[in-house]
Amino acid sequence: MDADRQLPGPGEIFLDHVAHFIADRDAAAKALARAGFAPTPISIQTDGGKLTGTGNVTAMMTRGYVEVLFKTADTPLGQELDRALARYSGVHLIAFSVADARRESERLRTAGFKTAPLVELRRPVATETGNAEAAFTVARVEAGQMAEGRIQLLTHHTESAVWQPRWLTHPNGAKALLDVLVAVPNVDEAAARYSRFTNRGVIASRLGRTIVLNRGAVHLTGSTTFTRLVPGHPIPTLPFIGVYSLRTDSMTATANLLRANGVTFEQRDRMLFARFPQALGAGAWIFVERAEDLPWRA
Numbered sequence: 001m002d003a004d005r006q007l008p009g010p011g012e013i014f015l016d017h018v019a020h021f022i023a024d025r026d027a028a029a030k031a032l033a034r035a036g037f038a039p040t041p042i043s044i045q046t047d048g049g050k051l052t053g054t055g056n057v058t059a060m061m062t063r064g065y066v067e068v069l070f071k072t073a074d075t076p077l078g079q080e081l082d083r084a085l086a087r088y089s090g091v092h093l094i095a096f097s098v099a100d101a102r103r104e105s106e107r108l109r110t111a112g113f114k115t116a117p118l119v120e121l122r123r124p125v126a127t128e129t130g131n132a133e134a135a136f137t138v139a140r141v142e143a144g145q146m147a148e149g150r151i152q153l154l155t156h157h158t159e160s161a162v163w164q165p166r167w168l169t170h171p172n173g174a175k176a177l178l179d180v181l182v183a184v185p186n187v188d189e190a191a192a193r194y195s196r197f198t199n200r201g202v203i204a205s206r207l208g209r210t211i212v213l214n215r216g217a218v219h220l221t222g223s224t225t226f227t228r229l230v231p232g233h234p235i236p237t238l239p240f241i242g243v244y245s246l247r248t249d250s251m252t253a254t255a256n257l258l259r260a261n262g263v264t265f266e267q268r269d270r271m272l273f274a275r276f277p278q279a280l281g282a283g284a285w286i287f288v289e290r291a292e293d294l295p296w297r298a
Contacts, residue, residue, distance in 0.1 A: 002178075002215040002291060006063060006163055007156055010099045013198055015216025016154065018069035018180055018244050019056070019093035020280050021084045027279035028059045028068045035285075036172025036257040036275055037066070043123045043134075044072055052121065053078030060167040061246075063215065064177030069093065070281070084149060088236040090281025091244065092149035094180055094218070096198060098139075101155040105139035108153075111196045114142040121154075125161050132161040141197075148182055148190070149238040151197065172257045173248040178291050179217040181243035183226035183235050190220045190239070210296045219296040229295065232266075233275060233284045245286040245294055248272075254287050269295070 008014045022028040025042060032039045037059035044055040053075030059066040071078045084092040102118060109115045118136040124131060135157040140150070156162060159297045184190040191202045191209035198218075203210045207229065210222030223235055230243055248254045251272050258265050258274055265274035271294070272287040291297050 002063075004024055004063075005215075007159055008097055008099055008214060011101065012214040013153075013200065014097045015064060015157075015177060015180065015213055015218070016095045017058075017065045017067050017093075017177065018091050018098035018241070019069045019095070020090060020276075021081050021092040022089055022279065022281060023067065023070070023085060024279060025055070025057065025070040031277035031279040032057065032059055032066075032068065034261050035263050035274065035280075036261065037170050037174065038167060038253070039068075040167050041126060043125060045121060045123045047119055047121055051075060052119075054081060054121070058167075059170065059174070060163055061170070061177060062168055062175045063168055063247075065163075066177065066244075067093070078142065078149065088240070088282050090236075090276065090283045091180075091241040094149070094151050094241065096153050096213070098153050101137040101139040101153050104153045107199065108139065108141060108197065108259055111199075113145050113197070113212070116140040116142050120138055125164075127161065127164060128166060132158070134162045146193070146197065148184070148241055154208050172287075173195075173250055173254045174246045174287070175249060176247040177216065178243060178288070179219055179294060179297070181219045181221065181229070181245070181286075181296075183219050183223050183225070183238060183240040183242055185222075185238045194218055194220065197284050205296060206294050217297065219294075230273060230286075233273075235284075236282050240282075242283045243286055244283075245288060245291075247291065248287045248289060249291050251287060251289055257277040269293075 045052040051073040139153040211218040
């Protein structure tokens, strides 16, 4: 059973958010809205008052969120985004939340990862009563340590500024980020690496390997199984963070909204598969009413 809290306690790890790397921020925000999300205003990220090189638009949910990242400056992070886009436009970031990112960074180093310096990330946010600042401590590993993309740990310091009640209701009914599905060239290698990264065990099944967290999960699978699980959604290259799942209160209401807005989808086995609009890149959403309806959670 997933923890029913926004932020983790000591020793816990949650799937916090995933991020699309995109070229056109305005088109991506419109695509989120077309798919039935209520996107937040554009925000530019800084570290110690300096541009990090990226800005974002988010879709905040009762549990977790979805982020769209775009380039704002020619910094190392901005250049990383460029390199990711050269592979494919779509999801290139998985972020896990922890209670103490500094301590977790030390654990990653002990576990054999080459870690990058901690980042004290800041971004301005407007509230209903004025302006505020969202603050995070982010623990990252050096480029290439996690081949799938920017896989990171973070600690939130400003929950109320990030998860404002006015942004948590979405026309498509999305309530929570559940799991992320990644196609990889070597499932066993990737599973061992994610197990070290998250400090969690691996569950094996005929569909691949699952890393179950205190809230959420990462499912790793090969290209053949990925294609069977998510038909009609081609893999541009491996590895590929191709799908993430969201909980909705009503599959019928979600389907009606997507149909009305011209978003392609299909329903199968208590799941609704919807391809990302082109502006959000390659990949798809899986909407379910219960996490247990996902085949790797069964």
